[in-house]
Amino acid sequence: MSADALERAEQTFVRRWGEMGATWGISRTMAEVHALLFITGDPLCTDDIMQMLQISRGNASMNLRQLVNWGLIRRTHLRGDRKEYFISDLDTWQMFETITRERRRREVGPIIDTLKQCRSDLAGDTPKLEKERQQKAVDCDKKLQDMLDFINTLDVMLDAVLSSGSEQIGMLSAAISNTVKR
Amino acid sequence: MSADALERAEQTFVRRWGEMGATWGISRTMAEVHALLFITGDPLCTDDIMQMLQISRGNASMNLRQLVNWGLIRRTHLRGDRKEYFISDLDTWQMFETITRERRRREVGPIIDTLKQCRSDLAGDTPKLEKERQQKAVDCDKKLQDMLDFINTLDVMLDAVLSSGSEQIGMLSAAISNTVKR
DNA sequence: TAGTCTTTTCAGTTATTATTGAAAGGAATG
DNA sequence: CATTCCTTTCAATAATAACTGAAAAGACTA
Structure with a gap:
């Protein structure tokens, strides 16, 4: 099944942002996670991110923590759901x-x-x-x-x-x- | 034999500049070579650099070329000497x-x-x-x-x-x- | 408190990047 | 044009950084 225009645009953005990060001394994955949360705008949980970027749970956890420490994203919760969600600053x-x-x-x-x-x-x-x-x-x-x-x-x-x-x-x-x- | 105050200061500067470069997506060695040429001020040849930074000829050659391409240093010659020397912009x-x-x-x-x-x-x-x-x-x-x-x-x-x-x-x-x- | 769900940690592994060293290539010298 | 001196290249290797997965820790529920 092929991606629609929105998915393609998001993926292109995420990939490029990751490359950018890499040349500026930020790990590619950390930049990609951030880009994904930014371009999506919605709160995403660890599993969403693992699935969309095809990375392991440990990797996702580490990078999310770093982004929270930097103050670029914050933890949030969805009612009726025990999982943690993450949301990016959009400004x-x-x-x-x-x-x-x-x-x-x-x-x-x-x-x-x-x-x-x-x-x-x-x-x-x-x-x-x-x-x-x-x-x-x-x-x-x-x-x-x-x-x-x-x-x-x-x-x-x-x-x-x-x-x-x-x-x-x-x-x-x-x-x-x-x-x-x- | 221990280094004198000038050598120590130069070495400290070179090391720190290398670390800085690394966090900004520039290879540590390239930053160190540049720092060395900057802080020394004198023209240095490949062998000087190899000796002072303890790196191989190939490594020195590669990094010097990159620095020349970036426009941060330039090649120069000393009369009576066949070797190439390098000098950094000091501004x-x-x-x-x-x-x-x-x-x-x-x-x-x-x-x-x-x-x-x-x-x-x-x-x-x-x-x-x-x-x-x-x-x-x-x-x-x-x-x-x-x-x-x-x-x-x-x-x-x-x-x-x-x-x-x-x-x-x-x-x-x-x-x-x-x-x-x- | 035991049971379930979720997150974190980290030793081991994989991938990436940097470095070496020796051979090949150039350039000046006599 | 042969020799010497110097520079570049690049396949092999080493060092570093990133990632995985499973076990441990933490947190909520009943």
């Missing part, structure tokens, strides 16, 4: 915000810490180096500083964009274009 | 721009194509569905449209930011903050 902007905040939280702090760590180690020990190496240490320090400044700028911009919310996104977009054109 | 903003442009080029087009494809398939076949499914098809189409709009907005913003160049980045940052505060 595109909100999804973007959730993903971005999460990655920022996990990644920006640690990298800044490392950069600062490198700098302070260098600062303490540079005087102990021979002259030629001292110059290199200074160059290295400058690069670390550049990188820190850059990450900071990006972080501030991101913060502003994220806290603006979807209503202001058009305005923001316009403001950026204006600034750039000048 | 943080420029590096960001290169990476972002490259990923955008590779990824944004294809995903937009898929979304459009899904929509037009749906549009053609929706009338053939039974009534209840037609409603679902309309809902699905709306989500695809939302996603397209969102990607488009993001793309426009990104384009503006990228074409602004590093000199304007402070101004841009300020403009964003202003817009958001209002």
Whole structure:
């Protein structure tokens, strides 16, 4: 039995979203589960997902948990049914915000810490180096500083964009274009 | 023999940058090679890189080629030496721009194509569905449209930011903050 | 509390991706 | 044009990441 147009469209979307996720360091299956819940819109239970994506119960359980932890989907229940159902946030902007905040939280702090760590180690020990190496240490320090400044700028911009919310996104977009054109 | 402060700082930076890359869908080694060339600043040959990262010649060759293709490093030569040397772009903003442009080029087009494809398939076949499914098809189409709009907005913003160049980045940052505060 | 239904966990397996090393291919040198 | 030095390629291998399935744990019911 062949799929109808709706099923085909959904499947195509799910597959592509999975591939996208994979190139961005998110497991293909996790992205597919999310895509499926998003495009379906309805609450789905673990068995639905296992069946539609042809994956095992354990796999489904793991990936659903991760998505809940990320805040991209939430658990829900259908009355008269003991099973757990899952439902995705359907607001595109909100999804973007959730993903971005999460990655920022996990990644920006640690990298800044490392950069600062490198700098302070260098600062303490540079005087102990021979002259030629001292110059290199200074160059290295400058690069670390550049990188820190850059990450900071990006972080501030991101913060502003994220806290603006979807209503202001058009305005923001316009403001950026204006600034750039000048 | 133990490493001095400069070596330690460089190694820490390289390792962390590699980990970062890995979580962003870039192979750890490729990120490490790039980090090494960046933090060193000097031209390095394949053997330097093999030795410093403890990797094989083939591996070094492959990853260097990729980095050249991405435009993050370039080949260079030292007079009196037959070997090829590699040197990294040292401008943080420029590096960001290169990476972002490259990923955008590779990824944004294809995903937009898929979304459009899904929509037009749906549009053609929706009338053939039974009534209840037609409603679902309309809902699905709306989500695809939302996603397209969102990607488009993001793309426009990104384009503006990228074409602004590093000199304007402070101004841009300020403009964003202003817009958001209002 | 025992019985039933559901979810989670995780050791073992499979699939994917990255790496090696040696052979082949190029390029400069004399 | 033969030699040397260097780079690339790629089949084989190793390392990593993802997935399975069955057992254990948890939760609701009567």
